[in-house]
Amino acid sequence: MATSVYLSSPGLEINNVDLTDQCTAASITYTVEALENTAFGSTARTYTAGLANNSITVTLYQSYAATETEASIYALVGTTTTIELSPTVAGLTTPSATAPKYTLTGAYLESHTPINASLGELSTIDLTFTGGTLTKATS
Amino acid sequence: MYVIVSPRLGTPGDKFEPTDGINVQALIDGGLISTDKPKKSSKVKAEPEQE
Numbered sequence: 788m789a790t791s792v793y794l795s796s797p798g799l800e801i802n803n804v805d806l807t808d809q810c811t812a813a814s815i816t817y818t819v820e821a822l823e824n825t826a827f828g829s830t831a832r833t834y835t836a837g838l839a840n841n842s843i844t845v846t847l848y849q850s851y852a853a854t855e856t857e858a859s860i861y862a863l864v865g866t867t868t869t870i871e872l873s874p875t876v877a878g879l880t881t882p883s884a885t886a887p888k889y890t891l892t893g894a895y896l897e898s899h900t901p902i903n904a905s906l907g908e909l910s911t912i913d914l915t916f917t918g919g920t921l922t923k924a925t926s
Numbered sequence: 927m928y929v930i931v932s933p934r935l936g937t938p939g940d941k942f943e944p945t946d947g948i949n950v951q952a953l954i955d956g957g958l959i960s961t962d963k964p965k966k967s968s969k970v971k972a973e974p975e976q977e
Contacts (some may be wrong), residue, residue, distance in 0.1 A: 803948050805934045806960060854958050856931035862952035869947035892947040 788812040798876035802858045802868040812846040841921040843870050843891050863896045882924040893919035932958040
């Protein structure tokens with residue numbers, strides 16, 4: 788059976804800011820909550836779709852330089868924004884079937900760790916954007 | 927009107943036109959874009975001629 792693999796190097800924009808070169812990990816969780824509608828007479832539990840509950844988690848190198856990570860993220864805490872993520876950088880501008888662009892609109896950033904430092908290590912931050920509407924573009 | 931400051935958004939100096947869902951205030955607070963202030967005219971008005 789043929790397989791298809793790709794080198795993990797996604798393109799990332801947070802609030803229209805390209806932070807690809809600061810990103811080391813990214814994941815999208817596409818969730819539609821399951822509401823149980825099992826009733827008397829059923830022989831197995833059944834479910835129907837509830838509300839979407841999506842999230843995007845990213846890991847970024849921290850940088851306090853002008854217009855870098857901290858400047859891009861700090862003011863987003865407690866607000867909603869848009870995040871764009873694609874398996875490739877090119878997919879951000881020209882999405883395709885093999886490089887789709889996922890956009891989470893109206894995602895809320897609850898928290899941020901402005902300082903996350905350990906001796907002898909590069910500082911990174913983990914951000915989780917929750918809620919909002921997820922769309923997938925292939926063209 | 928907004929002007930791009932950071933190359934992470936595009937070419938610095940170009941107009942920035944936010945799409946729906948973009949948090950413009952956060953971009954301003956972070957110094958990634960600026961608000962374009964109207965430029966003052968460099969022309970000096972001539973004084974009215976006296977009769």
